Every structure is written in structure tokens, then in C-alpha cells.
Amino acid sequence: MDRKGLILKKTNKRLALAGLSTAALLLLSGCVQTHRVNGILVPTQAAQHGFIYTWLVRPMSDFIDLFAHNMHLGYGLGIILVTLIIRLLILPLGLNQAYKSTYMQEKMAYLQPVFAPLNExxxxxxxxxxxxAAQQALMQAQKDNGVNMLSSIGCLPMLIQWPFFIALYNAAMYTPGIMASTFMGINLAKPSLILTIISGVLYFLQTWISTFGMSDEQKKTSKTMLIMSPAMIVVFSFMAPAAAALYWAVGGLVIVIQQVIITFIMKPNMKKKIDAEFKTNPPKVMDAPKDVTPNAVQENFKAITSQPNATEQKHATKKSGRNAGKQKRD
Structure with a gap:
């Protein structure tokens, strides 16, 4: 796969994950059935005894209450602290997956001169x-140079993170007391334009930082994600109560920190590591693979069949000898 194809594949993967995340959010948040009481959405009695609420939402709500009630910090700070704790706990998973993916991408970029003729x-x-034949040659060249894009693909971090995110989202939405609270003058029960703007800016900042160090071609391909990700968060935040928007804003701050680590710490060190790796073991340039196209096969077949076999050559030699002897006697 050439560099442009790799970038396109990465963008498509991000869009697919974004779509999957959106669908999962809408599906799992909808698993908690609600009804309005005095104009406020609250879980129904049946929902409060359901699996999602019992094993995910209620423990997270109790965690928020620990800061809001027991420590008298209020629900706004409770949501912020719980979101930060959960996000920072699972940050190593995201960084580990980002390391594997970025390492293979940088390695592919380094080996582009090796893969370019095969891609062509x-x-x-x-x-x-x-x-x-060309695909086999390209795969063999990747294998010889230690490139395995499948090793950077994994859904485990996403699967581990989602229960926490869903629990936080629903806890911020339905924890008793949150909908009657305010945070810095913001009513947590109603949509907040300020928190919506903050969330959108943070997610835009994350995708913008991810373009640092990219070529013009990569930046052009990443434009879709630069718009799509913050636009989705803005829609979610604007349609949800401010308590949920506060969760998105705090989560966006952690994602920006993660992207800064990837872009300004991981990538430079990774490039040095790859340079040292190939300085010790230079890239292996694969010989041109044998041509197995139909035209080549036909030409080889004609060349072989046009040559006389061993029996024909023997008869031809004998005949030539008899003719030579006859001419000599004459």
C-alpha cells in the first residue's frame, strides 16, 4: 500500500470509528429509559433496575456523589474530577495503541523509497x-523490513473505554441532584452554549495538533476529520444538558493532552528510533519478482517449443553427418 493509500485508509478508519462511536453512544445512552418529572428527564423505575443502570450508571453516580456530597464540592466539580480520574486511568491504553499505529506509519514513510517501485x-x-505477483512482492518486502500494519489495529482499548464513557455520560445526565444544580452560574439541567463552544474548540484543537508534522498530502486527506470530530461533539453537547456537555469538555481536555504527547514526544523519538534501527540493519530491497503475466508465459512457451528437443537434435546431427559423408564421396 502506498503512502497516499495508507493515509486514506487511516482517515477512513477514523471516520468508521467515529461513526461506530456515535452509534454506540446513541444506542447505549438510549438503553436507560427515561420519562419527564416536572420537565426533567429521569430514569424510569424499570430502567433503574436494568443492567446498564445497575452496573454502570449507579456506581458512577455514587462516585460523583462522593465528591459532590461527602466532600461538599458540588456536582459540577464532582463531574470534572470523576471524568479526569477515569480518563487518566485509561490514558495509557490510548497512548499504547497510538504508539503502535504511529510507529508503523512512520516506518512505512521511512521505507517509501523501497516500496515505491512495487507500488508502481x-x-x-x-x-x-x-x-x-505485485501484491506478493509488496507483502514480502513489508515482511522483510518488519512492517505489519495489522499489529497497529486493535479494538481492545475502545472496548475497554466505552463502558466508562457510557457510565459517565448517563451518570452526568441522570444522577439525582445534578439536574437541580449549577456550576459557575451554568444550569446543569439545560444546554449550555458556553460549554458547547469549549467542547468544540478542544476537539478541533486535538485534530489540528494531530496534523503537525504531516505533509501537504496528509493534511489534505485529514481535513475531513478536522471538521467531523468537533462538529459531532458540538451537536452532542448542544442537544444534551450542560452536565453532559461538561463531561465532553473535560474529556476533550484530556484528549488534547494525549495528542500533544503523541505529536511532540512520541513521534520525534520514534523517528530517531527508526533511523537507528535501519542504520544498524539497512532496509532490504527486494529483487524484481518473476514475471508471471500471460504474455510472458506465452513468450517463454514459444521460446521453449521453438527449440528442437534432444531426439530431434540427435536425428538432425545424424542426418547432417550422412549428408556430409555423401557429399565427400561425390
């Missing part, structure tokens, strides 16, 4: 045989 051969292939 694959691009110019016109038959299935040619494509198969």
Missing part, C-alpha cells in the same frame, strides 16, 4: 496475474 508495479498491473 501494482498500480500499473492490468491483469489478475500481474496484480497477484
Amino acid at each position: 508495479r501494482l498500480k500499473n498491473a492490468t491483469t489478475s496475474e500481474e496484480k497477484m
Whole structure:
């Protein structure tokens, strides 16, 4: 896969994850059935005994109450502290996955001169045989140089994070007392334009920082994510009570910190590591693979069949000898 294809694949993966995350959020947040009491959405009695509420939302609500009631910090600070604690606990998972993905991307970029001729051969292939031969050659070159893009693909961090995120989101929405509280003059029961703007800016900042060090081609491909991610958060925050928007804003701050670590610490060190790795073991340039296209096969077949076999050569030699002897006697 060439660099442009890799960037496109990465962007498509991000869009797919964003879509999956959106669907999961809407699905799991909808698992807690609600009804209005005095104009406020609260979980129904049935929902309060359901699996999602019992095992995810209620423990997270109790965690928020620990700061809000027991420590007398209020629900606003309670949401902020719980969100920060959970986000920071799972931060190593996100950084680990980002490290693997970024390492392979930087390695692919370093080895681009090695893969370029093979990618060109694959691009110019016109038959299935040619494509198969070019793909095999490219895969072998990647294997010889220690490139395995599958090692950077994993859903485990996402699967581990989602129960916490869903619990936090619903706890911020439905913890008794939150909807009657304020934070810095902001009514946590109603949508907040200020928190919506803060959330959108933070998620835009995260995607913008991720473009640092990218080529113009990479930046062009990443424009979609630069708009899509903050736009989704703005819509979610504006449609939800300020308590949920506060959760998104605090989460956005942690994501910005994570992106700063990836862009300004991980990537430079990774490039030095790759340079040292290939200085010790230079990249392996694969020889041009054997041509197995139909035209080549036909030409080889004609060349072979046009040559006389051993029996024909023997008869031809004998005949030539008899003719030579006859001419000598004459």
C-alpha cells in the first residue's frame, strides 16, 4: 500500500470509528429509559433496575456523589474530577495503541523509497496475474523490513473505554441532584452554549495538533476529520444538558493532552528510533519478482517449443553427418 493509500485508509478508519462511536453512544445512552418529572428527564423505575443502570450508571453516580456530597464540592466539580480520574486511568491504553499505529506509519514513510517501485508495479498491473505477483512482492518486502500494519489495529482499548464513557455520560445526565444544580452560574439541567463552544474548540484543537508534522498530502486527506470530530461533539453537547456537555469538555481536555504527547514526544523519538534501527540493519530491497503475466508465459512457451528437443537434435546431427559423408564421396 502506498503512502497516499495508507493515509486514506487511516482517515477512513477514523471516520468508521467515529461513526461506530456515535452509534454506540446513541444506542447505549438510549438503553436507560427515561420519562419527564416536572420537565426533567429521569430514569424510569424499570430502567433503574436494568443492567446498564445497575452496573454502570449507579456506581458512577455514587462516585460523583462522593465528591459532590461527602466532600461538599458540588456536582459540577464532582463531574470534572470523576471524568479526569477515569480518563487518566485509561490514558495509557490510548497512548499504547497510538504508539503502535504511529510507529508503523512512520516506518512505512521511512521505507517509501523501497516500496515505491512495487507500488508502481501494482498500480500499473492490468491483469489478475500481474496484480497477484505485485501484491506478493509488496507483502514480502513489508515482511522483510518488519512492517505489519495489522499489529497497529486493535479494538481492545475502545472496548475497554466505552463502558466508562457510557457510565459517565448517563451518570452526568441522570444522577439525582445534578439536574437541580449549577456550576459557575451554568444550569446543569439545560444546554449550555458556553460549554458547547469549549467542547468544540478542544476537539478541533486535538485534530489540528494531530496534523503537525504531516505533509501537504496528509493534511489534505485529514481535513475531513478536522471538521467531523468537533462538529459531532458540538451537536452532542448542544442537544444534551450542560452536565453532559461538561463531561465532553473535560474529556476533550484530556484528549488534547494525549495528542500533544503523541505529536511532540512520541513521534520525534520514534523517528530517531527508526533511523537507528535501519542504520544498524539497512532496509532490504527486494529483487524484481518473476514475471508471471500471460504474455510472458506465452513468450517463454514459444521460446521453449521453438527449440528442437534432444531426439530431434540427435536425428538432425545424424542426418547432417550422412549428408556430409555423401557429399565427400561425390
